[in-house]
Amino acid sequence: MADARELDGIDGIDGIDGIDGIDGLHAAHGAGGVDLDAARRAAGDFLAALGIDTDSDDLRETPARMARAYAELFTPEPLRLTTFANDEGYDELVLARAIPFRTVCEHHLLPFSGVAHVGYLPGERIVGLSKLARVVGHFAARPQVQERLTKQVAECLSTRLQAPGVGVVLEAEHSCMTLRGVRAHGAKTVTSAMLGTLREDPRSRAEFFALAGVPS
Numbered sequence: 032m033a034d035a036r037e038l039d040g041i042d043g044i045d046g047i048d049g050i051d052g053i054d055g056l057h058a059a060h061g062a063g064g065v066d067l068d069a070a071r072r073a074a075g076d077f078l079a080a081l082g083i084d085t086d087s088d089d090l091r092e093t094p095a096r097m098a099r100a101y102a103e104l105f106t107p108e109p110l111r112l113t114t115f116a117n118d119e120g121y122d123e124l125v126l127a128r129a130i131p132f133r134t135v136c137e138h139h140l141l142p143f144s145g146v147a148h149v150g151y152l153p154g155e156r157i158v159g160l161s162k163l164a165r166v167v168g169h170f171a172a173r174p175q176v177q178e179r180l181t182k183q184v185a186e187c188l189s190t191r192l193q194a195p196g197v198g199v200v201l202e203a204e205h206s207c208m209t210l211r212g213v214r215a216h217g218a219k220t221v222t223s224a225m226l227g228t229l230r231e232d233p234r235s236r237a238e239f240f241a242l243a244g245v246p247s
Contacts, residue, residue: 065106070098104135104142107172112191113159124235126150126198126242127163136207137174145203145219148243151188152196152228152235158188177203177222185224196228198239221245 074094078085085093126148133144149163170183185199200223209216223245228235240247 065102067095067098067102070102071095074098101135101140104133105173107169108165110162110165110169112162112166114156114192115159117153117155117157121153121157124150124152124238124242125157125160126239127160128243130164130167132167132171132201132203134171134173134175134180136205137176139207139211140174141205141207141210143177143203143205143207143220145201147184148198148200148202148245149184149188150198150229150239150243151192151194154193154195156192158192163188177201177205177220181222181224185226189226194227196230196232196235197224197226198229198236198243199224200240200243200245202245 071094074097075085078090078094083090085091127150128146128148130147130149131144132147133142135141136143147167149167151158166184166187167180170180170187181199181201185197188194188199189197200221202219202221204217204219208214208218208220225236225239229239230236237247
């Protein structure tokens with residue numbers, strides 16, 4: 032029977048805890064923690080600076096809601112990569128397709144969202160399939176750019192699994208591009224990160240893109 036192991040400390044972060052009482056307003060949990068009171072006040076000042084009156088009944092709680100919303104978006108859940116011995120010697124591609132994700136563009140703090148296709152060629156160990164989605168969600172829970180997010184997911188799996196090959200493709204729509212500026216409604220951005228065999232071997236690379244449903 033395959034033994035299970037948990038790999039923690041992803042991205043150098045051990046035991047990341049969620050925000051206590053996110054439905055209420057609490058002070059910061061130590062240096063670099065989340066201070067919802069300060070965030071609420073700052074959100075109120077931000078809205079006031081834009082000429083928005085938050086004293087009305089409809090908007091009075093908006094600064095607090097903004098603070099809680101961004102705190103949720105920027106707080107990753109604890110991540111443990113549960114792996115199992117590859118007792119069957121499986122050496123074909125493992126791919127989780129169309130994993131939904133959402134994050135926030137670090138340039139405008141507006142959301143971008145889409146789907147991730149994440150695959151790897153197993154070595155001595157395989158990973159619990161749900162963990163592929165959790166890795167994406169973990170790195171998405173911070174201000175991001177799509178290029179970095181794609182690379183972080185791929186490098187995390189490559190390092191932690193010692194997999195011979197890893198492939199990640201992200202397809203996303205950026206509201207900073209569709210709601211403002213050029214307003215390119217419906218435009219999607221596609222990024223990829225291929226490591227190991229999936230980068231070096233054309234046939235393996237083509238198989239990954241075919242299974243992911245992405246033109247190569």
